[in-house]
Amino acid sequence: MTTRHDLIVIGAGLVGAACVEAAAAAGLRVAVVESGTIGGGATSAAMGHLVAMDGDAAELALCAYSRSLWERWADRPEAEFHRCGSLWIASSEEERARIPARRAELAAAGVDAEAVDPHGLYALEPSLAAGFHGGLRVPGDAVVYPPRLAWHLIADACRDGAELFAGVRAEQLTDDGVHLADGRALRGPVLVATGAALPELLPELPMRARKGQLVVTDRHAPMVRHQLIEMGYADAAHGSDAASVSFNVQPRPNGQLLIGSSREYDATDAAVSSSLLQRMLRRAFDFVPALRERRAIRAWSGFRPATPDGLPYLGAVPGRRGVWVAAGHEGLGITAAPGSARLVVDAFLGLRPALDLAPYRPDRVLRAAA
Amino acid sequence: MRVRDFEVLVVGAGPAGLAAAHAAASHGAKVGLVDAQLRAGGQVWRHDLRFGAPKRARVQIAGLAAAGIAWLGGCEIALAEDRVLHGEGADGPMSLRWRALVLATGARELLLPFPGWTLPGVTGAGGLQALAKQGWPVAGKRVLVAGSGPLLLAAAATLKRHGACVFGIHEQAGPAALRGFAARLPRWPGKLAQAAALRLKLFDVPYRSGSLVVAAHGEESLREVEIETRTGRRRIACDLLAAGWGLVPNVELARVLGCRLDDSGTHPHIAVDDDLRTSRHGVYAAGEALGIGGLDCARVEGAMAGHFAAGAPQATQALRWRRRQARAFADLLRRQFALRPRARALAAADTLVCRCEDVALSSVQAHADPRQIRLVTRCGMGACQGRVCGAALRELGLPAPSLSATATRPPIFPMRLAALAEACFHEPSQGEV
Numbered sequence: 001m002t003t004r005h006d007l008i009v010i011g012a013g014l015v016g017a018a019c020v021e022a023a024a025a026a027g028l029r030v031a032v033v034e035s036g037t038i039g040g041g042a043t044s045a046a047m048g049h050l051v052a053m054d055g056d057a058a059e060l061a062l063c064a065y066s067r068s069l070w071e072r073w074a075d076r077p078e079a080e081f082h083r084c085g086s087l088w089i090a091s092s093e094e095e096r097a098r099i100p101a102r103r104a105e106l107a108a109a110g111v112d113a114e115a116v117d118p119h120g121l122y123a124l125e126p127s128l129a130a131g132f133h134g135g136l137r138v139p140g141d142a143v144v145y146p147p148r149l150a151w152h153l154i155a156d157a158c159r160d161g162a163e164l165f166a167g168v169r170a171e172q173l174t175d176d177g178v179h180l181a182d183g184r185a186l187r188g189p190v191l192v193a194t195g196a197a198l199p200e201l202l203p204e205l206p207m208r209a210r211k212g213q214l215v216v217t218d219r220h221a222p223m224v225r226h227q228l229i230e231m232g233y234a235d236a237a238h239g240s241d242a243a244s245v246s247f248n249v250q251p252r253p254n255g256q257l258l259i260g261s262s263r264e265y266d267a268t269d270a271a272v273s274s275s276l277l278q279r280m281l282r283r284a285f286d287f288v289p290a291l292r293e294r295r296a297i298r299a300w301s302g303f304r305p306a307t308p309d310g311l312p313y314l315g316a317v318p319g320r321r322g323v324w325v326a327a328g329h330e331g332l333g334i335t336a337a338p339g340s341a342r343l344v345v346d347a348f349l350g351l352r353p354a355l356d357l358a359p360y361r362p363d364r365v366l367r368a369a370a
Numbered sequence: 371m372r373v374r375d376f377e378v379l380v381v382g383a384g385p386a387g388l389a390a391a392h393a394a395a396s397h398g399a400k401v402g403l404v405d406a407q408l409r410a411g412g413q414v415w416r417h418d419l420r421f422g423a424p425k426r427a428r429v430q431i432a433g434l435a436a437a438g439i440a441w442l443g444g445c446e447i448a449l450a451e452d453r454v455l456h457g458e459g460a461d462g463p464m465s466l467r468w469r470a471l472v473l474a475t476g477a478r479e480l481l482l483p484f485p486g487w488t489l490p491g492v493t494g495a496g497g498l499q500a501l502a503k504q505g506w507p508v509a510g511k512r513v514l515v516a517g518s519g520p521l522l523l524a525a526a527a528t529l530k531r532h533g534a535c536v537f538g539i540h541e542q543a544g545p546a547a548l549r550g551f552a553a554r555l556p557r558w559p560g561k562l563a564q565a566a567a568l569r570l571k572l573f574d575v576p577y578r579s580g581s582l583v584v585a586a587h588g589e590e591s592l593r594e595v596e597i598e599t600r601t602g603r604r605r606i607a608c609d610l611l612a613a614g615w616g617l618v619p620n621v622e623l624a625r626v627l628g629c630r631l632d633d634s635g636t637h638p639h640i641a642v643d644d645d646l647r648t649s650r651h652g653v654y655a656a657g658e659a660l661g662i663g664g665l666d667c668a669r670v671e672g673a674m675a676g677h678f679a680a681g682a683p684q685a686t687q688a689l690r691w692r693r694r695q696a697r698a699f700a701d702l703l704r705r706q707f708a709l710r711p712r713a714r715a716l717a718a719a720d721t722l723v724c725r726c727e728d729v730a731l732s733s734v735q736a737h738a739d740p741r742q743i744r745l746v747t748r749c750g751m752g753a754c755q756g757r758v759c760g761a762a763l764r765e766l767g768l769p770a771p772s773l774s775a776t777a778t779r780p781p782i783f784p785m786r787l788a789a790l791a792e793a794c795f796h797e798p799s800q801g802e803v
């Protein structure tokens with residue numbers, strides 16, 4: 001007993017959910033397969049920071065494009081969209097000297113940013129420790145709550161006729177669809193959006209899990225206004241250290257603070273690492289000393305889906321018929337979800353995507369391996 | 371930063387924990403007794419600012435030092451690693467290492483959602499009793515006590531003693547259930563005497579069975595309580611409503627330690643064998659955390675666990691029969707005061723079930739997957755981490771919001787970030803086994 005769909009999306013994280021939304025909006029008959037909880041993987045562990053990440057032109061282009069598409073979701077209450085802006089903090093003169101270049105890079109991608117001198121920095125964020133050298137403010141960046149939005153996107157699509165196969169694993173891709181673990185088979189083109197679990201279905205595409213940890217505090221009067229990030233964050237994110245921490249604090253609209261961040265390759269244990277948690281907190285205290293007196297109510301970990309070059313796989317999977325992929329955004333899956341979905345679905349429909357897909361096509365790693 | 375070593379570490383200084391500490395110390399073990407409260411006594415023996423603690427409690431608390439027991443008050447255990455617990459005391463972070471551990475973590479009050487239950491003026495029965503003992507003024511206040519079980523009588527007695535005008539105790543259990551309870555009570559003469567003494571203290575307070583609080587009314591705060599009986603509904607004006615629906619075992623620390631929990635009932639409790647051993651080597655448990663058993667049960671089990679933890683099982687022989695008796699009494703209580711289905715159906719679609727995150731019942735009912743509830747509604751994500759709403763939802767027969775199956779999410783209780791950053795975590799590189 002098989003059913004034919006125009007597109008079978010596997011994985012209902014925010015990337016998968018956005019793909020479902022885009023495909024359904026194009027009038028496709030969509031199926032979505034999720035073995036666990038909708039938005040229950042990296043989507044639920046993520047900080048929910050919409051950020052224009054510079055440092056890599058292709059990554060920034062995707063962020064900027066996707067950030068503009070996020071505006072469609074900004075009014076949905078379930079997104080909890082809060083445009084607090086990002087404030088990158090310079091710890092040294094050297095970092096401060098890089099601000100104009102970063103600002104120019106952002107501007108070239110259509111992202112507004114302003115340099116902040118030390119005086120302005122403390123006017124914006126009085127709780128910062130003394131001695132910082134200024135910063136870079138990106139007012140259009142925002143914070144959101146991703147898992148609820150993922151669920152609503154799926155629920156909306158299902159109301160419009162999409163079919164959800166929940167609680168069942170996609171076991172194997174076939175020549176024309178996918179076999180589910182419960183014996184059912186779905187027929188049609190497949191779009192795999194399973195993040196760090198990608199190798200289960202597409203072992204030819206290299207993917208490593210890069211573990212991260214976060215802490216959330218209880219509610220309190222606001223202490224910071226912007227999402228605060230150290231300027232060295234991008235180096236840590238783009239670097240390949242086995243384990244690193246960098247300062248990243250986010251004010252939630254309800255008065256809670258999310259404190260990050262850490263990156264660990266090849267850690268498979270979901271348990272929170274105490275020593276890394278402590279390094280992360282001490283790093284945060286260096287920037288905002290008053291954090292010491294806030295109370296943690298919960299710490300957790302998640303696994304970022306990391307490709308070898310840090311860029312996601314978006315497009316058709318070479319060597320397979322009717323198999324597409326949207327996965328591997330590492331720490332930028334929330335920011336890049338709607339943009340990635342639109343690019344892949346446009347390409348699937350034979351339309352011309354808004355960005356050149358070349359930097360994101362999965363064949364780049366297969367070419368590199370050949 | 372302090373690191374301390376104990377042969378027997380007891381968590382929780384209520385009746386079970388005090389008994390465990392004394393029993394273990396009687397064999398010469400080096401014992402530590404840690405509790406989140408500054409003073410020992412737990413919930414049932416909570417120190418009363420005006421009237422002190424009951425004599426049995428005073429003797430045991432005053433005797434801690436003489437027994438050589440290290441009292442570690444005001445330290446909430448927030449993290450657990452292998453053979454070491456971390457918390458923060460008045461002097462900063464503390465790490466407590468143990469060879470044997472007794473979990474006497476007690477129980478908390480079950481708060482059942484009904485329309486108006488979040489209004490100022492509505493509290494738990496045990497909650498208002500604790501507030502009164504801590505000096506919160508109840509004198510002259512018109513108080514209604516409602517819900518189920520013997521906790522209502524104890525709470526009413528305390529409130530009356532502090533000058534509250536308690537003008538009614540409304541027990542949801544019907545008259546037949548109460549008659550069944552009274553008929554069997556003489557099998558426990560001590561309990562019969564306790565019940566008689568309580569009734570005597572409350573001789574002028576009307577006690578209504580088959581009487582269920584269904585709603586609290588008021589704009590800014592409580593003005594009226596709506597009561598439902600077989601003959602209909604009526605509203606009673608009052609200042610405070612103390613609503614007690616029963617108790618729920620505290621199992622969070624046991625869960626983090628990896629102890630097996632018994633999930634067969636409405637609420638999980640710690641699973642132990644006849645020697646009060648949990649599934650984790652060297653970890654014992656006693657009292658309410660094993661399932662609600664009451665004060666006498668907690669004292670007997672605490673003593674047993676203390677003896678076992680100190681390696682003196684022979685000392686528990688005489689206690690085993692008393693434990694069976696006490697557990698049998700607890701079973702009787704549970705049967706006779708079981709919540710009627712009506713009590714579980716009070717919450718309306720718009721009644722909040724999660725106070726931390728303001729989540730209404732209807733939002734939770736939209737999901738069958740416990741983790742989806744949490745992620746989509748945020749129910750259970752607030753400061754209580756699902757302790758209050760989770761128990762209430764289980765009582766309502768709904769899935770409780772849960773974490774992913776594999777995740778443990780420290781800390782167990784909110785902890786200052788500085789303490790978290792400074793806690794002396796176990797480093798495998800130090801050559802420990």
